[in-house]
Amino acid sequence: MTLQEITAVVGGAVHDAAQDVTVTAPVVFDSRRVEAGGMYVALPGERVDGHDYAAQAIEAGAAAVLASRPVGVPAVVVDDVPAAYGQLARAVVDRLPQTTVIGITGSVGKTSTKDILAQVLPAWGATVANRASNNNELGLPYTVTRATVDTRYLVLEMGARGIGHVAYLTRIAPPTVSVVTRVGHAHLGEFGSVENIAQAKGEIVEALPDAGDGGLAVLNGDDALVAAMASRTGARVLTYGIDNLADVRAESVTVDELGRAGFRLVHDGQAAEVRLRLYGLHQASNALAAATVALGLGHPIEAVAEAVSQAEAVSPGRMQVSTRADGVTVINDAYNAAPDAMRAALRALHAMAGGGRRAVAVLGEMAELGEHAAQVHREIGQQVAEIGAGWLVAIGGADAEQYATGAAGTGTTVDRASNVAEAWELLRDGLRPGDVVLVKAANSAGLLALADKLIEEPGAVTAQA
Numbered sequence: 001m002t003l004q005e006i007t008a009v010v011g012g013a014v015h016d017a018a019q020d021v022t023v024t025a026p027v028v029f030d031s032r033r034v035e036a037g038g039m040y041v042a043l044p045g046e047r048v049d050g051h052d053y054a055a056q057a058i059e060a061g062a063a064a065v066l067a068s069r070p071v072g073v074p075a076v077v078v079d080d081v082p083a084a085y086g087q088l089a090r091a092v093v094d095r096l097p098q099t100t101v102i103g104i105t106g107s108v109g110k111t112s113t114k115d116i117l118a119q120v121l122p123a124w125g126a127t128v129a130n131r132a133s134n135n136n137e138l139g140l141p142y143t144v145t146r147a148t149v150d151t152r153y154l155v156l157e158m159g160a161r162g163i164g165h166v167a168y169l170t171r172i173a174p175p176t177v178s179v180v181t182r183v184g185h186a187h188l189g190e191f192g193s194v195e196n197i198a199q200a201k202g203e204i205v206e207a208l209p210d211a212g213d214g215g216l217a218v219l220n221g222d223d224a225l226v227a228a229m230a231s232r233t234g235a236r237v238l239t240y241g242i243d244n245l246a247d248v249r250a251e252s253v254t255v256d257e258l259g260r261a262g263f264r265l266v267h268d269g270q271a272a273e274v275r276l277r278l279y280g281l282h283q284a285s286n287a288l289a290a291a292t293v294a295l296g297l298g299h300p301i302e303a304v305a306e307a308v309s310q311a312e313a314v315s316p317g318r319m320q321v322s323t324r325a326d327g328v329t330v331i332n333d334a335y336n337a338a339p340d341a342m343r344a345a346l347r348a349l350h351a352m353a354g355g356g357r358r359a360v361a362v363l364g365e366m367a368e369l370g371e372h373a374a375q376v377h378r379e380i381g382q383q384v385a386e387i388g389a390g391w392l393v394a395i396g397g398a399d400a401e402q403y404a405t406g407a408a409g410t411g412t413t414v415d416r417a418s419n420v421a422e423a424w425e426l427l428r429d430g431l432r433p434g435d436v437v438l439v440k441a442a443n444s445a446g447l448l449a450l451a452d453k454l455i456e457e458p459g460a461v462t463a464q465a
Contacts, residue, residue, distance in 0.1 A: 001091070002019060003017055003018075003020070003021045006091075009088055010084035013077055029085070034062045041065075055073050085138065086137060089145055092144050093147075096149065099153070102154065102156065103158050105160065105181070109182055111318060112283060112315075113179060113181055113290055115315055126152050132316060135157040135159035140169050141172060160201065160203075175204065177297070180229060184339065206233060216297075217237045247268075251263060251271075259352040261278075281344070294308075328454075332455065334439045334451045335448065342380050349436060357435060358390040361393070362447070363440055367444055375402075377406070381394070390413065392407050393423055401416065424450060
């Protein structure tokens with residue numbers, strides 16, 4: 001798009017450049033990701049101002065900058081940069097009528113479902129998906145502007161921190177297919193109630209076209225709040241789950257000695273075997289969601305099952321499993337933590353320890369749980385004991401103390417650490433060869449760095465499927 005075409009979409013004016021300067025690569029909000037011919041979005045921040053990096057972005061190859069003031073280099077200047085970014089992304093979507101937009105949301109499982117689907121759909125056409133969890137009002141436009149006329153599937157994870165957030169994202173990229181994985185307790189402190197979370201997540205199905213225009217809602221039939229969203233759309237609905245009433249089912253579910261699920265994928269009188277490379281029984285539901293999308297798009301069940309079986313963990317800190325030279329297995333699931341995801345990760349820890357190895361839970365605090373925080377952390381501590389974990393290292397303040405309270409008086413050894421440095425000292429000295437270690441917390445707890453350090457010491461190799 002030329003700068004003239006861009007200003008027609010977003011308003012504003014061109015500065016320090018000719019109107020026919022053309023943007024031919026993604027529009028990015030991180031100057032380190034600038035590609036030749038792309039566009040840099042200058043955002044004000046709490047500590048840094050993106051406008052200070054405008055000249056650097058042009059030197060790196062950007063054709064122009066989207067800014068709120070003239071910056072001395074080619075720019076489109078607008079009043080509201082984030083809003084203009086969304087408007088530009090919508091213009092890109094409108095120029096891709098042959099691209100199927102697939103939106104995915106849910107309290108837990110949306111990133112894993114997105115990652116699986118992004119590995120399944122390329123068998124039938126070029127696919128673009130969010131990297132990691134770029135799922136907000138900045139990450140989504142960035143992902144959209146990576147699409148080209150050759151993109152057949154645009155897979156978009158959509159996050160929310162309040163009612164109306166998903167609706168806004170669907171206006172940027174109106175989905176033809178919408179997926180809702182689960183309604184849980186993530187961000188409960190911000191939403192106020194589970195019912196409000198369901199209201200917000202359901203906005204993604206309300207954005208669908210009717211069935212006659214190709215709209216498809218893929219809903220978790222094992223979650224009553226998600227299944228009820230069928231009434232909020234005129235699109236075709238496919239449910240998935242282990243329940244026999246679901247349209248797409250996982251039957252005869254098994255878990256191997258490494259905690260990887262297998263099941264028979266069943267739909268419309270046909271069946272195919274799936275054997276996941278992903279760790280944790282909860283990944284069966286995520287894989288089933290991805291398979292349901294592919295089946296709903298008309299792809300054959302055998303090919304879908306094979307593609308799902310080949311999917312691997314790709315987003316950092318999402319059930320990434322490594323085994324060190326001393327036999328210690330580290331499960332790095334430290335990117336984020338909601339209560340349901342925490343429970344699923346602990347079940348995976350139990351399965352991978354297999355009764356013969358010591359299970360070690362290294363848990364940082366969960367975030368945004370509001371008045372429920374103390375109770376939920378205490379319940380997770382109780383589950384640590386219930387799965388038979390030999391050692392709990394609880395990291396953080398008052399909420400981490402609740403982990404310790406929940407596990408106190410059981411057979412689980414409990415240690416407290418106020419920060420990552422203290423936790424590292426405990427683990428460095430206390431881990432035994434052969435231990436299975438789960439590292440999980442809210443991203444703000446900073447445990448990703450701890451997981452990396454555990455993997456690097458004393459030299460790790462990635463676990464082989």
